[in-house]
């Protein structure tokens with residue numbers, strides 16, 4: 169078991185410093201070329217890999233151009249165009265309805281506030297945070313996806329379980345200038361080393377500060393269960 173720093177803030181600082189060194193080019197991995205494409209890619213990425221989403225959006229973004237195209241597409245046709253994505257029927261319906269609202273209530277533009285974004289179908293706080301950060305350069309919070317959730321708990325940064333509560337705690341201890349990058353660093357480390365089922369603690373740059381480190385700790389703090 170590693171020994172975490174004395175306070176959650178200093179623990180967050182060392183985590184950020186080490187991960188920045190490890191992943192200097194860490195950034196969003198979804199592909200898009202405008203705000204609407206970003207919004208659609210993020211809606212599609214719920215419980216689906218970014219890689220799969222990028223493959224599917226390559227042809228999707230060629231076929232559909234602008235919110236009217238999605239809003240006017242028949243449900244079956246759009247669903248069929250997304251059929252390798254998890255929950256493609258629901259996601260097709262969210263996209264059609266969100267685009268309808270964008271056309272009717274926002275002059276065809278993706279809104280730039282948390283409340284307007286979360287009023288759109290299929291858009292929760294996590295999706296809205298990603299769109300605000302990468303589409304509008306507005307950083308209002310920290311995107312808590314499954315990797316951020318798992319790593320924050322494993323590393324002793326929070327004991328909260330729900331993403332919204334984790335976000336609030338992280339916002340207290342992660343310096344505001346790192347709110348956006350913190351997510352990408354956690355995602356990169358979660359993919360490369362600290363995977364859900366079989367983290368490579370031996371090869372981890374955080375092993376000496378991680379209270380879940382498998383060598384000594386019996387417990388995975390992310391799940392609260394023994395390793």
Ligand code: SF4
Pocket residue numbers: 322323361362363367368369370372373374375378379380381382
């Ligand atoms: S890989 Fe192991 S040591 Fe590294 S952060 Fe994950 S649980 Fe901790």
